[in-house]
Every structure is written in C-alpha cells, then in structure tokens.
Amino acid sequence: MATTTTSVPRRRRPARPDAQRSALGPGHRTLPRALGFAALLALAALWLLPLLWGLVTALKSEAQAASLPVRWFPQAGGFTLDSFRTVLTSSNLPLWLLNSVLVAVVVTAVTVLISAMAAYGFSRTVFRGREWLYALTIAAIMVPPQILIVPLFRQMLSLGLVDTYWGIILPQLVAPAMVFVLKGFFDGIPVELEEAARMDGAGAFRVFWQIVMPLSRSVLAAVSIFVFISAWNNFLWPFIVVNDPDLMTMPVGLATVKNAFGVTFAADMAGATIAALPLLVIFMLFQRQIIRGVATTGLGGQ
Amino acid sequence: MTGKWSGRRGAGGAQRTPLPAGAPGASRRGVLRGGLAAGLLAPLAGCGSVADLGGGGPDGTTVRFWNLFSGADGAKLSTMIDAVQQEVPGLGIDATVLAWGSPYYTKLAMSSAGGRAPEMAVLHLSRLAGYAPGGLLDPWDLDLLAEFGVTEQDFPAAAWQRAQHDGQLYAVPMDTHPFILFYNRDVAGRAGLLGPDGELLPLTSPEAFLDAGRAMAAATGATGVAYGYQVDTGQALRLFLSFYGQLAGELDLSGDTVGIDRAAAEEVVDFAHRMLDGEIADPTASYPAALSTFNAGRAGMILSGEWELPGFQEAGFPLGATPFPALFGRPRGYADSHSFVLPHQDVVDEDRRRATHRAAAGLLKQTLTWARAGHIPAYKPVLQEPGYAELEPQTSYASAAETAVYDPAAWFTGAGSTFQDQVSQALIRGFSGAASPRAAVDDVVERIDAMLRIPDPEA
Amino acid sequence: MSTAELSRPGTAPTGARGRPSRRAGLGSGFWFTAPFLVVFAGFLLWPVVYGVYLAFTGASLSGGGEGLIGFGNFGEALSDPLVWRTLLNTAVFTVASTVPLVVLPLVMALLVHLSLPGQWLWRLAFFAPYLLPVTVVSLLWVWILQPELGLLNDWLGAVGIGPVAWVQGEGSAMWSVVIATVWWTSGFNFLLYLAGLQNIPGYLYEAAALDGSGGWRTLRSITLPMLGRTTGIIVVLQVLASLKVFDQIYQMTSGGPDNATRSILLYVYDQGFSNYRLGYASAIANIFFLLVIVLSVAQLRLFNRREA
Numbered sequence A: 001m002a003t004t005t006t007s008v009p010r011r012r013r014p015a016r017p018d019a020q021r022s023a024l025g026p027g028h029r030t031l032p033r034a035l036g037f038a039a040l041l042a043l044a045a046l047w048l049l050p051l052l053w054g055l056v057t058a059l060k061s062e063a064q065a066a067s068l069p070v071r072w073f074p075q076a077g078g079f080t081l082d083s084f085r086t087v088l089t090s091s092n093l094p095l096w097l098l099n100s101v102l103v104a105v106v107v108t109a110v111t112v113l114i115s116a117m118a119a120y121g122f123s124r125t126v127f128r129g130r131e132w133l134y135a136l137t138i139a140a141i142m143v144p145p146q147i148l149i150v151p152l153f154r155q156m157l158s159l160g161l162v163d164t165y166w167g168i169i170l171p172q173l174v175a176p177a178m179v180f181v182l183k184g185f186f187d188g189i190p191v192e193l194e195e196a197a198r199m200d201g202a203g204a205f206r207v208f209w210q211i212v213m214p215l216s217r218s219v220l221a222a223v224s225i226f227v228f229i230s231a232w233n234n235f236l237w238p239f240i241v242v243n244d245p246d247l248m249t250m251p252v253g254l255a256t257v258k259n260a261f262g263v264t265f266a267a268d269m270a271g272a273t274i275a276a277l278p279l280l281v282i283f284m285l286f287q288r289q290i291i292r293g294v295a296t297t298g299l300g301g302q
Numbered sequence B: 001m002t003g004k005w006s007g008r009r010g011a012g013g014a015q016r017t018p019l020p021a022g023a024p025g026a027s028r029r030g031v032l033r034g035g036l037a038a039g040l041l042a043p044l045a046g047c048g049s050v051a052d053l054g055g056g057g058p059d060g061t062t063v064r065f066w067n068l069f070s071g072a073d074g075a076k077l078s079t080m081i082d083a084v085q086q087e088v089p090g091l092g093i094d095a096t097v098l099a100w101g102s103p104y105y106t107k108l109a110m111s112s113a114g115g116r117a118p119e120m121a122v123l124h125l126s127r128l129a130g131y132a133p134g135g136l137l138d139p140w141d142l143d144l145l146a147e148f149g150v151t152e153q154d155f156p157a158a159a160w161q162r163a164q165h166d167g168q169l170y171a172v173p174m175d176t177h178p179f180i181l182f183y184n185r186d187v188a189g190r191a192g193l194l195g196p197d198g199e200l201l202p203l204t205s206p207e208a209f210l211d212a213g214r215a216m217a218a219a220t221g222a223t224g225v226a227y228g229y230q231v232d233t234g235q236a237l238r239l240f241l242s243f244y245g246q247l248a249g250e251l252d253l254s255g256d257t258v259g260i261d262r263a264a265a266e267e268v269v270d271f272a273h274r275m276l277d278g279e280i281a282d283p284t285a286s287y288p289a290a291l292s293t294f295n296a297g298r299a300g301m302i303l304s305g306e307w308e309l310p311g312f313q314e315a316g317f318p319l320g321a322t323p324f325p326a327l328f329g330r331p332r333g334y335a336d337s338h339s340f341v342l343p344h345q346d347v348v349d350e351d352r353r354r355a356t357h358r359a360a361a362g363l364l365k366q367t368l369t370w371a372r373a374g375h376i377p378a379y380k381p382v383l384q385e386p387g388y389a390e391l392e393p394q395t396s397y398a399s400a401a402e403t404a405v406y407d408p409a410a411w412f413t414g415a416g417s418t419f420q421d422q423v424s425q426a427l428i429r430g431f432s433g434a435a436s437p438r439a440a441v442d443d444v445v446e447r448i449d450a451m452l453r454i455p456d457p458e459a
Numbered sequence C: 001m002s003t004a005e006l007s008r009p010g011t012a013p014t015g016a017r018g019r020p021s022r023r024a025g026l027g028s029g030f031w032f033t034a035p036f037l038v039v040f041a042g043f044l045l046w047p048v049v050y051g052v053y054l055a056f057t058g059a060s061l062s063g064g065g066e067g068l069i070g071f072g073n074f075g076e077a078l079s080d081p082l083v084w085r086t087l088l089n090t091a092v093f094t095v096a097s098t099v100p101l102v103v104l105p106l107v108m109a110l111l112v113h114l115s116l117p118g119q120w121l122w123r124l125a126f127f128a129p130y131l132l133p134v135t136v137v138s139l140l141w142v143w144i145l146q147p148e149l150g151l152l153n154d155w156l157g158a159v160g161i162g163p164v165a166w167v168q169g170e171g172s173a174m175w176s177v178v179i180a181t182v183w184w185t186s187g188f189n190f191l192l193y194l195a196g197l198q199n200i201p202g203y204l205y206e207a208a209a210l211d212g213s214g215g216w217r218t219l220r221s222i223t224l225p226m227l228g229r230t231t232g233i234i235v236v237l238q239v240l241a242s243l244k245v246f247d248q249i250y251q252m253t254s255g256g257p258d259n260a261t262r263s264i265l266l267y268v269y270d271q272g273f274s275n276y277r278l279g280y281a282s283a284i285a286n287i288f289f290l291l292v293i294v295l296s297v298a299q300l301r302l303f304n305r306r307e308a
Helices: A002-007 A031-058 A082-090 A093-124 A130-140 A145-159 A165-173 A176-187 A192-199 A204-215 A217-233 A236-241 A250-256 A265-285 A287-300 B002-012 B028-045 B050-054 B071-087 B102-114 B125-130 B142-147 B157-162 B185-190 B206-220 B235-247 B262-275 B287-295 B306-315 B350-365 B367-371 B380-384 B394-403 B418-432 B437-453 C003-007 C028-054 C072-078 C081-112 C119-131 C134-144 C151-158 C173-198 C202-210 C215-226 C228-243 C247-252 C264-274 C278-307
Strands: B062-067 B092-098 B120-124 B175-184 B301-305 B319-322 B333-336 B338-343
Touching: A031 A265, A031 C081, A031 C119, A031 C134, A031 C173, A082 A093, A082 A265, A093 A130, A093 A165, A093 A176, A093 A204, A093 A217, A093 A250, A093 A265, A093 B050, A093 C028, A130 A176, A130 C028, A145 A165, A145 A236, A145 B102, A145 C028, A145 C264, A145 C278, A165 A236, A165 B028, A165 C028, A176 A217, A176 A287, A176 C028, A192 A204, A204 A217, A204 C028, A217 A265, A217 A287, A236 A250, A250 A265, A250 C134, A265 A287, A265 C119, A265 C134, A287 C119, A287 C173, B062 B102, B062 B350, B071 B092, B071 B306, B071 B350, B071 B367, B092 B102, B102 B125, B102 B338, B102 C264, B120 B125, B120 B350, B125 B157, B125 B338, B142 B350, B157 B394, B175 B185, B175 B235, B175 B306, B175 B394, B185 B206, B185 B319, B206 B262, B206 B301, B235 B262, B235 B333, B235 B418, B262 B418, B262 B437, B287 B301, B287 B306, B301 B306, B306 B319, B306 B394, B319 B394, B333 B394, B338 B350, B350 B367, B350 B380, B367 B380, B418 B437, C028 C278, C072 C278, C081 C119, C081 C173, C081 C228, C081 C264, C081 C278, C119 C173, C134 C173, C134 C247, C173 C228, C173 C247, C202 C215, C215 C228, C228 C278, C247 C264, C264 C278
Parallel strands: B062 B092, B062 B120
Antiparallel strands: B120 B338, B175 B301, B175 B319, B175 B333
C-alpha cells in the first residue's frame, strides 16, 4: 500500500499549456478534439440522464408518473411539487436527515481528531511497541468492516448500545487508512518548526495542536471530506444496529420504512431527490476541494 | 503524498508560528455556539433520538406500533388507528410500516433482541414459533385484556390455540386470512354451475372440481381455473397444505425427520398436476398472471388468498366466494392470521404497556373496517355487527376461520419464510409435471429434513 | 485523556534534531495514539477475535448457544450449497463490475483530460452519482428498470427489444445491479485516473511531439503505460470493494429472484439475523474473510512484481 502514495500530483499544474498536456499529445487539435468532444458529451449525457429522470419523476403527480406511454413532460396538469410536500409532511425524512447530520458530523470530527493524534504519535514519537502497533494498524486496513457485522452486533447487545446513536457512531470511528494517510503527511513536515516551538516551552500536545494541525489544514480537509462522505452515505452498519425509525439515518430510513399506501413512484423520487440534495449542493460549491480530497485520500489509503 | 503536501506547505510556513498566549475568553458567540452544539449533541448522552428534543417524543401513552401493511390493507389500518385515537383520548398510536416479509421479520427480531423494541407489532401467527420460545416476545396480560373487553371466548379456537406458547398468550389474533375460492358468477352461470340460490354448487370431489373446471373453460373459451404458482414463494405450499389437511391433517415437524403421509402428499401433487393440464388451468401461470386472467374473465374461478378481494371487486364483474373446496373429505384450507404481539423490552413502562393493551383491544373492535379488505375478523363480536352481514362476499367464506390449516409449527416456518419458499419450489416441479408426484414429494421431504437438521437457534 | 500530562515539558521523548530518543518508554507518544488505539481495539480488533470465537459456537440472536461446538459450523458451511452459490454470485458480480469500472472511468478521464471547455460540468456529471447515498441509487435504478413504466424498457422498446424484466428476471437481475453500481461508482475511479493523468510529466509529451509522434501513438506509448500504476491501484481497490457488495443488492433485489443475486455478505446477514444463527453466520463470514485476505495478498504481490 505504501507504494501507492507517490502517484498523487506533487504540485498544482500550471494552468495553461492544456493542449500540450492532453493525453492524445500535442498537435491534434481539431478533428480528434471534435470527436473527443462528441464522445464526452454523449458519455456525460448518459451519466446525467438518470439523475434528470429521477428529478422529472419527482416533479410529476403519481398518476402522471404511472401513466403510459412513458413521457418526460407530463401531458396534463404540468409539473407539481405535490410529491415533495407529501414526503416532507408525511414521512420521517427530515428527521432522518437530521440524524445523518448528527452522526456524520460527530464521526468526522472525532475520527479526524483521533486519527491525526495517532498519526502524529506514530510519526514523531517513540514509545515501546510503537512500530508493532503501527504495523497492526496498517494490517487492519485489509479488514473489510462488513465482515464484522455479526460480532459487532452481538457486542452492541452486551453494551446496551443497539438502537442508540453511540451504537451507530462508535464502530465508524476506526479509520486505520486515515491514520496511514495522515502519518505520511506528518512525516514530510520539517521537524525544525516543532523544535522551535518546543524551545519556546510548548508541550507536546500544544505543539501538535498549534503548529502541526494548522500546517496540515489541506490534508485534514481532504481526510475530513473523505470521512464525511463515507459516514453520510454509510448504509450497512447503521442498518444493522438501528431498528427504531426515529434513530435511523437517511439511507437506512429511506430503504427500510415504507408508507402505508403502497407503491408511489413520484414520492419515492421526491424523497430520493431531497436525500441526494445536501451533498450535491456542497459538491457544486466546493468541487475543487472535494475532488482533490477524494482523489488524494482515495489513493493514499482505502 | 508526503511530497505533495509538505512541498507546498513547508515552503510557505517556514517562519515560526507564534503561539497564542492564554485560552480565548468565553465570548458570547462561543457560548451560543456551545449551547447549539450541546442541544444537537444532547441525544448522544441518553438513548433518545433528536426527535425527542422538541418535546413531542413518546410519553407514557404513546404506543409505537410496527406493521407490514401497505396498499389497501395499509389504508384500512390507518383508518382504524384514527378511530381508536379518537375514541380513547390521550392514547397515541405511532405506526411504522416496514417492507413485508423477511425484512420486516428480521428487523423485528433484531429490535427485540436489542431490548428497545416498539411497544406493539404485527406478527403472522405462523411465525410465532420463531419468536416466542426465543424470548423475543413478552406475553399479554389476560386480566388487562379482559378489562378492555377482550377474552378467549371472542376468538376462533384455531387462532387462539396457535397464539399460545408455554401456557401463555403471546399473540392477540387480529384476523384469519384463508386461502379460498373466488368465482365469477357470470361464467359459473354460463357453465351451469350455479344453484337455485345463485351460489356456486358445492364441489365435493376431485372429479367434480375438474369437471366444473372444464365446464368453465368451455364457458370462457380460455381456462376454467386461475391459479398462479410459478416462481412464487408460497402459493404452491398453500394449495398443498389445504388439500393435505383435508386428506391427512398436519405435517409433523416435531421430530428429526418430517412426519408425512406420503400417499396423501402424492395424491395432492397428482391432483394439482391434473388440474394444471392447460385446459382447466394454465400450468405456466405466475401469481400476477393468474390475477389478470381471472380479472379479465378468462377463468371462472381462482384459488387465491382472500387478500386479493379488493382488486377483484375493482374489476367489476359479479363476484362470489366460498371457503376452500373440500374435495378430499373434511373441510380444511390453508390460512394464516395477523396478530398483535409485544416485542421484548428490557425495561417495561407499566403505563405504556397498559396503553398497549388498550390499543390492541381498540383496534380489534375496529376490525369491521379490516373486513372490508377481505380479512375475517378474529374478534368474533365484530362478526355479529349488522355491518358485517352486509359485506358480500366476505360473509360467504367467514366459516373458513374455523377450518384453518396453518403452516406446521417450527422455528423456521411461517409467512415469507425460507420454509415456504423451499417447499414451494419442490412442489412447483411436481405441479407443473417437471417431476413425478413421487419425486416431488421426495424433494419436499428432503428439503424439510435438511431444515430440521439445522440446530434450533432458540433451543 | 489528560492534557496536563501531554503538555508537561520534557515528557516528549524527542531529542536533538527530532531524532526520537531510544530510551523512551510509554511517553506522550503513546498518549497521542491512545484514543485511536482504544476504538481500534474495541471496535475492530476485538470484533475480529470475537467473530472467530463465535464461529465455533452455536450462538443465537435470541441469546443462548454460547458453548463451543468445534468445527461444526465450518463443516456445515463447506457443504452448504448456498455458500457456494453466493460465493459464485459474488465472484460474478466482482468480475462483471470491475471490468467496466476500470474501462469507463479511464475513457472518462482521458476525454476530460483533453481540456475541452466545460470542465466543471464534466466533473459534475461523472462524479455526482458517487455522492448519492446508495438508497437513492437503488430507488432511482429500480424505477428506471421498472418493466412497464421504466425509462430503459421504453427506450429498448423503441428499437424493438424487450420488455426485459430487469430486477425481477433471474437472468437479468444481476445485470441490473451491475448497471446501477457502474453508474454509481465510476466517478470515484474517474477521479483517481484524472489524478494519474495529471501526474504524467509534461516533458514526455514534449519529447513525443519532437519525435513527431501522433496522438494515438502518444496515447499508446506514453499515456497508457504511465497510467499502469494507477490502473493497478484501481483494480486492487475495485476488486476489494466489489467483493463486499451488500447495500444495492439488498435494496434492489433482496438477493432474489431465487438467489440469483444473493452475495456472500447477504447470506451472512440472512443466516445471522433472519435465521438468528450468529455462530453459523460468523463461520461463513470468516471463510469469506480468509478468501479476501488471500486475494488481497495475491493482488498486492502481483502488483508489486509488476512494479519492480
């Protein structure tokens, strides 16, 4: 795994010599570019169509959604927000979103903090068993958490944590891959800065908190983004440990709880749209940061 | 990774970062922010949900109620809940609908094992043996039920019997929903099968039934009997248990191997195969295909659960119904019952449990509404209400509740179980003729014995 | 956690020039790692050990069955046809999803890297699905693949194909899951490829241009070989991710029809929670775990050898 890290771009590339850097090489600017553009357009359309179809369905009435022939634009009555109204008033979706926010925020904050501390400990200090513990951490990256659902559930039963927020949160705090990514970063920070601070009389934790953490803002942001997306979209574990509909996170509630009135395509799509929106909006606002965060963290760990 | 980050940051940040002196004073904004965070994090301290923050959380008289009803059933249940809440001021019933079948039952068991289960849930009686012995359910308090006007005399014996475990009542039956025979009066009339009272003439032998099927096939120009069973996970078993019950009684799953009357079982499979000859009934029909065949008048009868009644009524032809035909002697027909159960809770709130008994009793008394969806109310006083006598064709099969055959009792059987699926798959091959009756029954026995070999996780 | 101890000067065992002093015992370094090690031990290491223990018991969801029963669960698992069936399904899904999840993202990244106008839009189009919760993906695709009202059958019908039963069909259900998965997660691999492309030094292209090398030749002789490492990483990550498939299968098909899409993790869930057999489910999970480890190590070896 360690070998994977170097493939991340070292520096932001100079902005301009775009055509030069094209994968097809220089010199082929007209015909291949036109063909490339067409292919890109087709592929992007293919990828966007499902999203649009979901949105269009959400904006129809149930009758329009279930009418044949299949139409993009409803014939009678036009688009309506009824399905959104139904979902927001008669389902628990707002509550599930709130639960998701709570869980994802706590998981992200705590995971990033303890992973950064651990990475710093592994990177900068020596204590008995350090290398051994770090090796164990790295080895644990190979353990797929999904295989632990049975023992973890049993464990949560004995801890009395089934159907609690802590039951959802605690197992998600373990992120050995993030420790690996952060340690790699800390290893590269020149140690002189810390020494200077220490000469000013700062203790180890203060050095970590006031020197190292601010210097690491970019990697911390990358790791936070990665952890947040995983926690926000996590399904399996919250699905296992929570049965109480009031405690469900959004992906679990949406998949588990049905409405009393049978199949409702438009309402399903309205719910899906609302559930998808928060992260999509954040993505549109912070595309550059999120893409960099996911790419670097994804390549460094997992 | 290291190169990238340190390369960029290291150069810019080489100067010493001065250490701020002292902790920042508690600003007003800080306090505010802290308060907000504390509010959001408060649920983390206890076992509640953020839903409880607004003060609208469950109090002593709110009964959280899980069920698996959607469609017509779901709408009826909502009406019943509204009625009970109006009738009993202060009683709240907070209903949650989960996906039917295995997902529902898995969640119910996990919730009970977790100890923070909802106050009340719906359970198929056929599933009771998978829940009560494992301690996943709490027993009902008969005195409390009696206080709210619900006693043993109010229920059919078959359902009440099935609701017991270890001498205690673990389920309050809500309905019986049998597998029955619906018929199209127009087709039956054209086939000459209606009596002077306008009802279907009694069919009392296999040959009589097959003849009636042929006559109806002639009348429709298509098939006589609609019966959907291909790729279905329960239909074949329902038919089998009905006729097997008439011939030989119940399968015995109490031993190491299944107790089965092979001759009777083979007779049932053979009969089903003779019925599915392409003339009387279509051997390729799936469940939805059979429904649409019957709705379109391309079959005169359908062997089906009564839960399909609302759909048939919508189709708009004159509809009749009888209990499952007793072709092999005594009247018997497959059935199941929805019931109310108390999922196990580690900490029981007495007020809330009392409210739960009251809610169950209240819902039972509203089951006339439930009957409109086709089900036979288990609470017999409802059957005496004038409103029930007007329900047609419900009244004509109400007696099926007394001759119900349930899934044989074992931890692995019941509605939506792998038992129903596995046995149905073996029977389908026999019914369609892909396997001989003997081979199909061998397969059934083999599959059940394999399930019996699995150690009972509740023992 | 005591910050007082952490900030006491002198406890940090780092000597001159940042070289850690060899004499250090459990210094502050340990306390830095302690919070992580607590959750690591409690919610990863212990469950792994406990899961192995459970596999040797008849443990049940409703309590009981604690006693050790030897290798019974493993014996049963190896002779359980559904274990083999679900392993096979998992393998089929892994192959069927990994191939398009490597090829399509590569194509996407190459095209986006042409630096055509609209970069923001292209990235949005390909990466946005990855940000959707899996439940949304499942709902969306079950709707698109709906046999009568679905968009896809409508289109196929227009060119004279179908109607296909998709999610309900024994032959098509797995493909439905694969299609949804490819659409959902291509964006992630696309980003990794994009990062890989940006990492190729510009001078290589300049040299190729001086040699008069054409576009396709440059692609074949420079771009693709330089992406070898990235492809290796993506294949390794993707195979591991696909093996662990559960969510979208549970939501779209529940493993049906007739087990056609039941993955091994779904079977673990069924046995453990639907059939209450926590012990047996643990045995199956451990067998699967072993396979994952063997496969991971094999893949890493292969990968490293190619690297060398």
